[in-house]
Amino acid sequence: MSTILIIADHRDGQLSTATRKTVRCAADFDADAIDILVLAEDGAEVAAQAARLSGVRRVRYVNHPTHAHPMAATAAPQIVAAVKAGDYSHVLGSNSSFGKDVMPRVAALLGVAMVTDLMHVTGAYEFQRPTYAGNAVDTIVAPADRILVATARGASFEPAAEDGDAELEALSLDVELPTHTRFVSTDTHTSERPDLGTAPRVVTGGRGVGSEENFRVIYDFADHIGAAVGASRAAVDAGYVPNDMQVGQTGKIIAPELYICFGISGAIQHLAGIKDAGTIVAVNKDEDAPIFEIADYGLVGDLFEVIPALTRAIG
Amino acid sequence: MKVLVTIKRAIDYNVHIRIADDGSGVITDGVKHSVNPFDEIALEQAIRWKEAGTVDEVVAVSIGNAACAEQLRTALAFGCDRAIRVAHEEAVSPLTAARTFSALVESEAPDVILMGKQSIDDDNGQTGQMTAALLGWPQATYASTIEINETSARVTREVDDGLETLDIDLPAVITADLRLNEPRYLKLPNIMKAKKKPIEESSLEALGVEADTSLRVTHTAAPAPRKPGVMVDSPEALVSELKNKGLL
Numbered sequence A: 001m002s003t004i005l006i007i008a009d010h011r012d013g014q015l016s017t018a019t020r021k022t023v024r025c026a027a028d029f030d031a032d033a034i035d036i037l038v039l040a041e042d043g044a045e046v047a048a049q050a051a052r053l054s055g056v057r058r059v060r061y062v063n064h065p066t067h068a069h070p071m072a073a074t075a076a077p078q079i080v081a082a083v084k085a086g087d088y089s090h091v092l093g094s095n096s097s098f099g100k101d102v103m104p105r106v107a108a109l110l111g112v113a114m115v116t117d118l119m120h121v122t123g124a125y126e127f128q129r130p131t132y133a134g135n136a137v138d139t140i141v142a143p144a145d146r147i148l149v150a151t152a153r154g155a156s157f158e159p160a161a162e163d164g165d166a167e168l169e170a171l172s173l174d175v176e177l178p179t180h181t182r183f184v185s186t187d188t189h190t191s192e193r194p195d196l197g198t199a200p201r202v203v204t205g206g207r208g209v210g211s212e213e214n215f216r217v218i219y220d221f222a223d224h225i226g227a228a229v230g231a232s233r234a235a236v237d238a239g240y241v242p243n244d245m246q247v248g249q250t251g252k253i254i255a256p257e258l259y260i261c262f263g264i265s266g267a268i269q270h271l272a273g274i275k276d277a278g279t280i281v282a283v284n285k286d287e288d289a290p291i292f293e294i295a296d297y298g299l300v301g302d303l304f305e306v307i308p309a310l311t312r313a314i315g
Numbered sequence B: 001m002k003v004l005v006t007i008k009r010a011i012d013y014n015v016h017i018r019i020a021d022d023g024s025g026v027i028t029d030g031v032k033h034s035v036n037p038f039d040e041i042a043l044e045q046a047i048r049w050k051e052a053g054t055v056d057e058v059v060a061v062s063i064g065n066a067a068c069a070e071q072l073r074t075a076l077a078f079g080c081d082r083a084i085r086v087a088h089e090e091a092v093s094p095l096t097a098a099r100t101f102s103a104l105v106e107s108e109a110p111d112v113i114l115m116g117k118q119s120i121d122d123d124n125g126q127t128g129q130m131t132a133a134l135l136g137w138p139q140a141t142y143a144s145t146i147e148i149n150e151t152s153a154r155v156t157r158e159v160d161d162g163l164e165t166l167d168i169d170l171p172a173v174i175t176a177d178l179r180l181n182e183p184r185y186l187k188l189p190n191i192m193k194a195k196k197k198p199i200e201e202s203s204l205e206a207l208g209v210e211a212d213t214s215l216r217v218t219h220t221a222a223p224a225p226r227k228p229g230v231m232v233d234s235p236e237a238l239v240s241e242l243k244n245k246g247l248l
């Protein structure tokens, strides 16, 4: 049996879908109790959202000005204090950029190893995770005599239901916070489009799109079918789109119901990000492109001719 | 200023890995290995600082068996001043690596430990953060630009919703993302010269590091295969397939 603490991810007062999925993952750990820790400038609103997640016992929130922009250096010591105070057997984060940054710091401060990217949990101390860009899956057994720290792979879990009614608790932790790390600024891209990480439909473009201007055809097609937009590394490196749109081993790992890619060759590092998609559609002018080996539907053609035809046929 | 760059020997990113039939792991014998690509980016950054006169000394360190001398030679060919192999025959967990690097700080006293953000074999992405934690140092992960001076660094990081910039005091751990730079191609004379340079040897025992073996991999398998797909011959046929499946 396990007593689990989940570190919430949130932004602009909204609990992230990644955390809802982590709660679903936690249930598979033979969980006695699942608590959520919210670190925020003012966490009451996020905590209230977290309290509705199915299976959650208690939501603890810590209000602190440093959490206006969460940083591993200040979050980790607070998480460690909360873990020790609560007698937890497991500490879980999501595989967001915040979760991936902070959880190893938490594990090392607790003096324990960590498991990245849980994809399947078969018991309190036995689970599976991908390695080699998802081309191998390791089954891992962890010792039961120490705290297990892990992140959950969003693409592997559904979000928890919202029929819960957990207890809320404002927590104050007496921890000295380091001043060696200071937030300067963020440069984020707000978009009216669905979120790439969680959208049911995703359209991506690769180097074959050719330029930032040409990417307009990808955006327009995505808008036509209500899809989020992503890209390959080559398209990001070439400056067609910003870095947060990269899909793959070292970008976002996604699992939409429908994934349509244009002008992407299908390198293993890109495939690592889309293997869990429901249906993969590839359009490429090279009939030997490796993307066709994984695609459910492949169409050989020039994307600039295919996209208008698709748009007409969809109506 | 002094920079310690960590180098992991990993199966080359172009190799299609094979898994042993008995589930004991990924086959590494006879397979091309390289410097983990993210570590190569870290290496390039450190050498650029040295060439610009910002940094006086760059030391490369790798933990592993004798084979990882090959990757340390690559680091020397890039222009590292020294290379250290910390001998360890078994698999090196991120916690073991972090303990080793933090132990090395006592003798090496670097201002910056520059690492890759993850290795492309285990895909853990933990070692930098763990090293920073054990040392009580700042960490700036997923760096896409770094401005550095004697006492601090300004690091722009690639995060889920764009870019974030942090100021950190030195000493610190910084981990490199893909777009920090594009590593150079090595010139043959540099590769030849690197063959003659010494590689210093240490070990976990000599550093007083206890290996972490707490997580046991009991089985390695290929992921479940996807169902084979079909080729369609027109955009119209594609749309009708997707509509039939209720996807559009």
Ligand SMILES: Cc1cc2nc3c(=O)[nH]c(=O)nc-3n(C[C@H](O)[C@H](O)[C@H](O)COP(=O)(O)OP(=O)(O)OC[C@H]3O[C@@H](n4cnc5c(N)ncnc54)[C@H](O)[C@@H]3O)c2cc1C
Binding pocket: A205, A206, A207, A208, A209, A231, A232, A233, A234, A235, A246, A247, A248, A249, A250, A251, A252, A262, A263, A264, A265, A266, A267, A268, A269, A270, A273, A283, A284, A285, A286, A289, A301, A302, A303, A304, B013, B037, B038, B120
């Ligand atoms: C450490 C590391 C990590 C990496 N991580 C990632 C990652 O997270 N994500 C990722 O995507 N990549 C990643 N890569 C890069 C990866 O190896 C590939 O280089 C990259 O995915 C290629 O992008 P691409 O398919 O857009 O470009 P290319 O491989 O150049 O393919 C372009 C394709 O477009 C087609 N094309 C051209 N014009 C047209 C047209 N008019 N109509 C139709 N098709 C056309 C071509 O036939 C070709 O197949 C990583 C690499 C390394 C080493």
